Amino acid sequence: MAKRSKTSTATLPSREDVVAFITSSSGKVGKREIARAFNVQGSDRIWLKQLLKDLEIEGIVDRRGKTVHKAGQLPPVVLADIKRRDRDGELIAEPTEWDEEEYGPIPTIIIIPSRKPRPGMPVAGVGDRALLRVDPLKQGDVHRYVGRVTKILAKQRAQVLGIFQALPEGGGRLVPVDKKSREKELLVRPGDEGEARDGDLVATSIVKHGRFGLPHAKVKERLGSLKSEKAVSLIAIHTHNIPSDFPAAALAEAERAEHATLAGREDWRDVPLVTIDPPDAKDHDDAVHAVRDEDEDNKGGFIVTVAIADVSAYVRPGSALDRDAQERGNSVYFPDRVVPMLPERISNDLCSLRPHQPRPALAVRMVIGPDGRKKNHSFHRVMMRSAAKLSYQQAQDAIDGRPDETAGPILDSILKPLWAAYETVKKARDIREPLFLDLPERKIVLKPDGTVDRIFVPERLEAHRLIEEFMILANVAAAETLEKAKSDLIYRVHDEPSLEKMRALSEVLASIALKLPTTGALKPELFNRILRTVEGSEHQLFINEVVLRSQSQAEYSAENYGHFGLNLRRYAHFTSPIRRYADLIVHRALIRALKLGKDGLPADTTRAELIEISARISAAERRAMAAERETIDRLIAHFLADRIGAIFEGQISGVTKAGLFIKLKETGADGFVPAGTIGADYYRYDEKTHSMRGERTGETYRLGDRVQVKLVEAAPVAGALRFELLSEGRFSRKPQGAKKARGAKAGKPSRRAAPKVKVKRRSRA
CATH class of the missing domain: 1.10.10.10 (Winged helix-like DNA-binding domain superfamily/Winged helix DNA-binding domain)
Structure with a gap:
């Protein structure tokens, strides 16, 4: 106290x-x-x-x-979707992309419209997405709010996405793919089905909503057959209202854009910068270069340069391109397509740092000391020319002694100095000790016909870490420069874990006999010690996931409260303006603060506007993450749909009263084992130990246990898998004879215990 x-x-x-x-x-x-x-x-x-x-x-x-x-209240400014009107005609809205795990159950916001709108005041309606200033309706009530519309952002598309089921007499029925849809089924009258065929994924509009019977819908667009995985990403695009078509005005602006000239720029075309990206990258927005510092006062140090495509030269504040980019917030990546933030004319041509072609860039030159710390830095608006385009694997192979025809000629002059600089920078990174999570990311490779070819976990290379660390340094430099210039900006922030999540983590660790320290400052180092303790053990994967779940969600904010995961006091996204609107704002702020041109952040931009933009693009980022995650789940369910009855190795990744969540080792897919199907006993959920325990036998299944499961159901549209558990659990005491327990399943055959699975130890820098 x-x-x-x-x-x-x-x-x-x-x-x-x-x-x-x-x-x-x-x-x-x-x-x-x-x-x-x-x-x-x-x-x-x-x-x-x-x-x-x-x-x-x-x-x-x-x-x-x-x-x-x-506690439990909304922040003063919130991005919300206006859902309906109540009996009194007042508008009802809910927060957009609300994270229930992070912030609790979704509260209701009551929007009271003004009796007589003043000139210039935004007038909202059902379907609008708006920024609201909110206050609790009455003191202590955290579920009902009064909201005042400060800005209307977008009109939601009044459509329903679903599976069309044709009827013999014509027309059909529509089963919505969104499980949260108010409509369980809609009727499509003959003549309103368009070109839809039985089993197609279609987008419809509701044309009649009577008091009795099913609501009527009209097919607006046939999106494809669900027999092809190419339709799967369209489900996410439409259900999350992700803008996928560019307005004509934005496309026209992009086509009219001309290549930037050298006027007002430093000529860096002879600096041998290189791009290092994934092999399938279509656009290249960052390039790097390093050289040993010849300054006698910095022996053993380096000069590291990061050059970023100058998107601000083509996308001007208030233009059609700018308005559309702000609405999108970021590019969205699916296995079969990319929904870009900017048209290809900008992202894949004018701003793509193609090798041997002049391109405008905003560059930061950083002086690194022999201890790996940044001593100073400077920003420059330049014209550059990439010396080479490499993939991560190409660059890594060259360093490992296997150069190809592209990497070989630049190995000694460009690549080796880059790696030497990275080895120096790592010293400071290791001292700073950011949060290090070893969580493999699934990658899905599709065949030409759109079906899944394979699912694998790509290897993490030193080349990946080199680029990541140089980008972090550049992002920090951008934030420092703008703070020094007393310029408002949009930070990338990451709060420390909440006390509630720390308590939950402590309970999970206690279940495997680990103790979470209760004293000292909360820093990433604390979590890293835990992760090192379980490295190489059977608990490695699930403890990494539990630690990830304990973290707050990173977001964009005009207020700086640091980046906990990176263990940095100030951080701003600067390095990807082609695919993130936040980076474009930071570029414009730098241009204005450093007087690098007339196309910087407008002088009348207020902090309130940046707060609104931060709320909007944070919601867009959460929308993109949810859409990408759901698409991966649906594709994997498609991939496994013809393997019903197959047996898989997995690990218990979650335990609830309803049952066990299982993560498969082979694909990383997540599925569910209902509690009623676990075994011949009545199983009770133990919240403290995160386990299910049989009343009669004492058989226990707990978080992190390795198990064998059989796939019994795959629902591709929902992205859901259901398993049957085959492995025996742990026994804390001997079974009590053959007395049947409440909830037991008589006659169920005994299950064979899963063989022990060794976990390969993965080395990490």
Whole structure:
């Protein structure tokens, strides 16, 4: 508990006063605002800091960065979708892409429209996506809010995506693919089916919603047969309302754009920068170069240069291209297609750093000391010419002594200095010790006909880490420069884990006899020690996943509260303006702050606008992640649909009252074992040990256990797999004879225990 200062007890606010102030404040509230409101000064600020920590531990307030608010409440500004009207005609909205695991159940926002809108005031309606300033409807109510529309962002498409089921007499029925859809089924009348055939994935609009019978829908677009995996990504695109077609005005602007000239730029065309990307990359927006520093005061140091495509030269603030890019927020990547943020004329031509072709860039030159720390840096607006285009594997093979015809000629002059600089930079990275999670990422390779060829986990190379570390250095340099110039910007922030998630992690670790330290500052180093403890053990994979789940979600913010995962005080995305709108904002801010041209961030850009943009692009990022994840799940379900009855090795990745979640070793696919099918016993869920335990036999299945499962059902549209458990669990005590337990399944054959599976030890820098 926070103890009051003996010298100023009478002047300090009570706990109740502080909570009341946090609850009633509509703007940003942090320690500074509370101290100013109650005139808390000097050493009493330590008392206030401890009080806020106590209130957070007790669950009375929540903290995000340096901001606190009443536990469970929405932040003052929220991006929301307007869903419907209530009986009184008031608009009802819900937060867009709300993360229930992160922030709790979805609250309801009641939007009270003005009786008489003032000129220029945005007038919202059902289907709009808008930025709202919100306040609780009444004190203490965290589920109902009054919202004021500050900006309308986009009109949601009034359509339903579903599977068309043809009827003999014509027309058909539509089964929505969205499990959250209000409509379980819709009727398509004869003549309204368009070109849809039985089993097709179609987009429809609701044309009639009567009081009785099924609502009527009209097919607007045939998206393809679900027999081809090419239709799978379209499900995610449409259900998440991801803009996939560029407006005519944006395309026209892109086609009219002309190549940038050398005017106003430094000539860097002789600097041998190279691009290193995935082998299937279509656009190349970053290039790197390194050379030993010849300065006598920096012996053993390097000069590292990172050049980034100058998108701001072509996408001007307020243009059609800019408005569309802001709505998209980022490019979205699926196994069979990319939904880009910018048209190909920009992303794949004018701004792609193609080898041996002049391209405009914004570059940062960083002086690295022999200890790996950045000593200083400078930004330059340049015209560059890439010396070579390499894939990660090409670059790595060359360093490992297997150069090809592209990498061979530049091995000694370009690649070896890059690796030497990286070895130096690693020293500072290892001291900083960012969070290191060893989680393999699945990659799906499709055949020409769109069906799944194979699923594999690509190898992580030093070439990947080299590019990542240089990009991190450039991003930090961008944030530092803008802060020094006192310029507003959009940060990339990552809050530290909440106390609730830390408690949950502690319980999981206790189930495998590991203890989470309860003292000392919360830093990535703490989690890294845990990860090193389980490295090479049977628990390695699932502990990495549990630690990942314990982390907060990174986002964009005009307020800086640091990046916990990278263990950095300031960080801004600068290195991918082709595919992320946040980076384009940072580029424009640098151009304006450093007087590098007239196409920087407009002088009248306010902090409030950046707050709105941050909320919008953070939601767009969450939308993209959900769409990409769902598409992977659906593709894997398609891939396994013809393997019903097959047996797989897996690991228990989650335990709930409803059953066990299983992650397959072969593909990384996730599936479910319902509790009622586990075994010949009645199994109870133990929340503390994250396990299922048989009442009669004591047989136990717990998080992280290796198991064998049989695939019994695959639902490609839902992306769901259902398994039957074959392995025996652990026994904490001997079975109690043959007495049948409640919920047992008589006559079920005994299951053969899964063989032990060795985990290969993966070395990580």
